[in-house]
Amino acid sequence: MHNRILVIYATKYGATEGIATAIAEGLQNQGREVDVRNVRDVFDITGYSAVIIGSPIYFGKVLPELVAFVSLHKNMLHEIPVLGFLSGYSLLDISPEKKQAANAAFDPVREHIELRDIGYFAGKIVEENLSFKDKAVLKIIGAKPGDYRNREAAIIWAQGLVDLCLLQL
Numbered sequence: 001m002h003n004r005i006l007v008i009y010a011t012k013y014g015a016t017e018g019i020a021t022a023i024a025e026g027l028q029n030q031g032r033e034v035d036v037r038n039v040r041d042v043f044d045i046t047g048y049s050a051v052i053i054g055s056p057i058y059f060g061k062v063l064p065e066l067v068a069f070v071s072l073h074k075n076m077l078h079e080i081p082v083l084g085f086l087s088g089y090s091l092l093d094i095s096p097e098k099k100q101a102a103n104a105a106f107d108p109v110r111e112h113i114e115l116r117d118i119g120y121f122a123g124k125i126v127e128e129n130l131s132f133k134d135k136a137v138l139k140i141i142g143a144k145p146g147d148y149r150n151r152e153a154a155i156i157w158a159q160g161l162v163d164l165c166l167l168q169l
Contacts, residue, residue, distance in 0.1 A: 003032070003033060003049050004032075004033045004034070004035060004047065004048050004049060005027055005032050005033070005034045005035075005048060005049065005050045005051070005052065006034075006035050006037065006042070006045060006048040006050070006051045006052070007020045007023055007024050007027075007034060007035070007036045007037070007051075007052045007054070008020075008037055008038075008039045008042055008051060008052070008053050008054070008066075008069065009036070009037075009038060009039065009053075009054045009055065010038070010039045010040075010054070010055040010056070010062065010063035010065050010066040010069075011038065011055075011056065011063075012056055012058060012063060013056075013124075013126065013129050013130070014129075015056065015087065015123050015124035015126075015147075015149065016054055016055065016056050016087050016123070017036075017038070018124070018149055018151070019054065019085065019087050019121050019123075019149060019151075019154050020036050020052075020054055020085075021036055022149075022151040022152075022154035022155050022158075023052060023054075023085065023119070023154050023155070023157065023158040024036045024158070025155055025158070026154065026155035026156065026157065026158025026159045027158045027159075027161070027162065029155065029159060030158075030159050030162040032162065035048075039053075039063075039065050039066050039069045040065060042069065045073055045076050045077070046076070048080065049080055049081075050080050050081040050082070050083070051077060051080060051081075051082050051083075052082075052083045052084070052085065052158075053066060053069075053070065053082065053083075053084050053085075053109070054066075054084060054085035054086065054087065054119075055086065055087070055105075056086070056087045056088050056123055057086055057087070057088035057090060057091070057102060057105045058088075059137075060101070060104065060105055061105050061108065062086070062105050062106060062108065062109060066109065067108045067109055067112075070109050070112045070113055071112050074112040074113055077112070077113045078113060081116050082113050082114070082115055082116065083115060083116050083117045083118070083119075083161060084106055084109065084115045084117075084118045084119070085118065085119035085120070085121060085154075085157075086102050086105055086106070086118065086119070086120055086121070087121045087122070087123040087149070088102070088122070088123045089122065089123055089125055089138075089141075089143045089148065090102065091120045091121060091122045091123070092122040092148050094120050099120060102118075102120055103118065106118065117161065119154065119157040119158075121149060121150065121153060121154055121157075122148035122149060122150065123148060123149060124146070124147040124148060124149050125138065125143060125144070125145045125146060125148075126145060127145040
């Protein structure tokens with residue numbers, strides 16, 4: 001088996017890609033070979049020794065294209081380590097209650113596979129890119145536009161996966 005890791009992300013407005021690339025950087029800093037791809041561009045995971053999947057949280061769930069990907073590839077994903085990461089405004093300050101709620105976003109994924117670990121990262125809100133529905137929700141919850149992503153936190157999390165042998169290859 002190859003010693004490459006695939007970082008797959010789903011994104012609605014593009015912000016989750018930045019977290020995925022930071023995770024890849026952290027893994028590369030630990031000497032791992034990494035590919036980063038949008039879930040819509042991944043058709044085959046043959047040759048990867050581990051996969052990290054990520055999505056923003058929308059209305060308490062991961063994006064459906066990530067769930068569809070996991071369902072389609074579940075047999076191969078059972079053979080290798082799979083980890084996950086979530087992003088979103090609700091993860092800006094991660095209390096135990098918020099972590100538990102965020103964790104539930106991966107429930108549709110867990111119907112197909114087991115995740116070894118989950119990283120939690122605040123997201124980015126660019127109001128002019130949002131749909132009318134998303135703008136209304138942000139107003140209701142009092143969310144303020146801004147880039148809340150912490151690149152260093154994603155790098156450190158990824159490096160920790162190697163240090164803790166969660167990506168033992």
